[in-house]
Amino acid sequence: MGVALSAYGQGATNSPPPPPVHRQGSPGYAQTEDPINRLGQELKLSDDQKSKVRGVFQDTRERIQTAVQQAMTNADTELHRILTPEQYQKLQAMEHRPRTTPDGESTDGNSTEPEKPK
Numbered sequence: 001m002g003v004a005l006s007a008y009g010q011g012a013t014n015s016p017p018p019p020p021v022h023r024q025g026s027p028g029y030a031q032t033e034d035p036i037n038r039l040g041q042e043l044k045l046s047d048d049q050k051s052k053v054r055g056v057f058q059d060t061r062e063r064i065q066t067a068v069q070q071a072m073t074n075a076d077t078e079l080h081r082i083l084t085p086e087q088y089q090k091l092q093a094m095e096h097r098p099r100t101t102p103d104g105e106s107t108d109g110n111s112t113e114p115e116k117p118k
Helices: 002-007 033-043 047-082 085-095
Strands: none
Touching: 033 047, 047 085
16 A cells, blocks of 8 residues: 555656655664653653653554554555456555665665666
Protein backbone atom coordinates (compact mmCIF):
# COMPACT_ATOMS: atom_id res chain seq x y z
CA MET A 1 0.00 0.00 0.00
CA GLY A 2 2.91 2.32 0.63
CA VAL A 3 3.78 2.52 -3.07
CA ALA A 4 0.38 3.79 -4.07
CA LEU A 5 0.23 6.47 -1.41
CA SER A 6 3.85 7.55 -1.67
CA ALA A 7 3.58 7.94 -5.45
CA TYR A 8 0.35 9.92 -5.24
CA GLY A 9 0.81 13.56 -5.99
CA GLN A 10 4.39 13.29 -7.20
CA GLY A 11 4.60 14.85 -10.65
CA ALA A 12 7.05 13.64 -13.23
CA THR A 13 9.88 16.11 -12.94
CA ASN A 14 13.60 15.94 -13.43
CA SER A 15 14.31 18.03 -10.38
CA PRO A 16 15.88 16.19 -7.45
CA PRO A 17 13.69 15.49 -4.44
CA PRO A 18 14.04 17.83 -1.50
CA PRO A 19 16.55 16.78 1.15
CA PRO A 20 15.10 14.56 3.85
CA VAL A 21 13.87 16.20 7.00
CA HIS A 22 15.26 14.33 9.97
CA ARG A 23 12.91 14.12 12.87
CA GLN A 24 13.40 12.53 16.24
CA GLY A 25 13.34 8.78 15.86
CA SER A 26 14.01 8.80 12.12
CA PRO A 27 17.18 7.41 10.56
CA GLY A 28 19.91 10.02 10.45
CA TYR A 29 18.45 12.09 13.26
CA ALA A 30 21.29 13.41 15.35
CA GLN A 31 19.85 13.96 18.78
CA THR A 32 22.19 15.97 20.94
CA GLU A 33 20.07 15.84 24.08
CA ASP A 34 16.83 14.47 25.44
CA PRO A 35 14.07 16.84 24.29
CA ILE A 36 12.32 16.48 27.64
CA ASN A 37 15.43 17.67 29.45
CA ARG A 38 15.73 20.56 27.00
CA LEU A 39 12.10 21.50 27.63
CA GLY A 40 12.67 21.06 31.34
CA GLN A 41 15.52 23.57 31.24
CA GLU A 42 13.73 26.05 28.98
CA LEU A 43 10.43 25.89 30.86
CA LYS A 44 11.90 25.18 34.28
CA LEU A 45 9.82 22.01 34.66
CA SER A 46 9.77 20.05 37.88
CA ASP A 47 10.68 16.35 37.77
CA ASP A 48 6.98 15.53 38.11
CA GLN A 49 6.15 17.78 35.14
CA LYS A 50 8.95 16.22 33.05
CA SER A 51 7.54 12.78 33.78
CA LYS A 52 4.04 13.86 32.77
CA VAL A 53 5.28 15.61 29.60
CA ARG A 54 7.25 12.48 28.67
CA GLY A 55 4.03 10.45 29.11
CA VAL A 56 2.08 12.84 26.88
CA PHE A 57 4.73 12.57 24.15
CA GLN A 58 4.79 8.77 24.39
CA ASP A 59 0.99 8.56 24.27
CA THR A 60 0.92 10.91 21.27
CA ARG A 61 3.53 8.85 19.42
CA GLU A 62 1.51 5.66 20.02
CA ARG A 63 -1.73 7.32 18.88
CA ILE A 64 -0.07 8.56 15.69
CA GLN A 65 1.34 5.11 14.94
CA THR A 66 -2.08 3.54 15.47
CA ALA A 67 -3.79 6.15 13.28
CA VAL A 68 -1.26 5.67 10.46
CA GLN A 69 -1.65 1.89 10.60
CA GLN A 70 -5.44 2.23 10.50
CA ALA A 71 -5.29 4.69 7.59
CA MET A 72 -3.03 2.33 5.63
CA THR A 73 -5.38 -0.59 6.31
CA ASN A 74 -8.38 1.47 5.22
CA ALA A 75 -6.62 2.59 2.03
CA ASP A 76 -5.61 -0.98 1.24
CA THR A 77 -9.21 -2.15 1.74
CA GLU A 78 -10.48 0.57 -0.61
CA LEU A 79 -7.84 -0.23 -3.24
CA HIS A 80 -8.69 -3.92 -3.02
CA ARG A 81 -12.34 -3.02 -3.63
CA ILE A 82 -11.58 -0.66 -6.56
CA LEU A 83 -8.87 -2.57 -8.43
CA THR A 84 -9.29 -5.74 -10.44
CA PRO A 85 -7.66 -8.82 -8.91
CA GLU A 86 -4.83 -8.54 -11.46
CA GLN A 87 -4.27 -4.85 -10.69
CA TYR A 88 -4.30 -5.46 -6.96
CA GLN A 89 -1.82 -8.34 -7.32
CA LYS A 90 0.47 -6.10 -9.39
CA LEU A 91 0.20 -3.36 -6.75
CA GLN A 92 1.18 -5.86 -4.06
CA ALA A 93 4.23 -6.87 -6.11
CA MET A 94 5.18 -3.21 -6.61
CA GLU A 95 5.12 -2.65 -2.86
CA HIS A 96 7.74 -5.32 -2.33
CA ARG A 97 10.22 -4.06 -4.95
CA PRO A 98 13.23 -2.03 -3.88
CA ARG A 99 12.55 1.67 -4.26
CA THR A 100 14.90 3.70 -6.40
CA THR A 101 15.68 7.30 -7.21
CA PRO A 102 15.43 8.54 -10.82
CA ASP A 103 19.17 7.89 -11.31
CA GLY A 104 18.81 4.21 -10.39
CA GLU A 105 20.08 4.45 -6.81
CA SER A 106 18.31 2.41 -4.21
CA THR A 107 16.82 4.44 -1.40
CA ASP A 108 19.15 2.49 0.91
CA GLY A 109 22.17 3.81 -1.01
CA ASN A 110 22.89 0.72 -3.12
CA SER A 111 22.70 0.91 -6.89
CA THR A 112 20.01 -1.21 -8.49
CA GLU A 113 21.40 -0.88 -12.01
CA PRO A 114 23.54 -3.73 -13.31
CA GLU A 115 27.24 -3.07 -13.07
CA LYS A 116 28.68 -1.83 -16.36
CA PRO A 117 31.52 -3.84 -17.92
CA LYS A 118 34.94 -2.28 -17.47
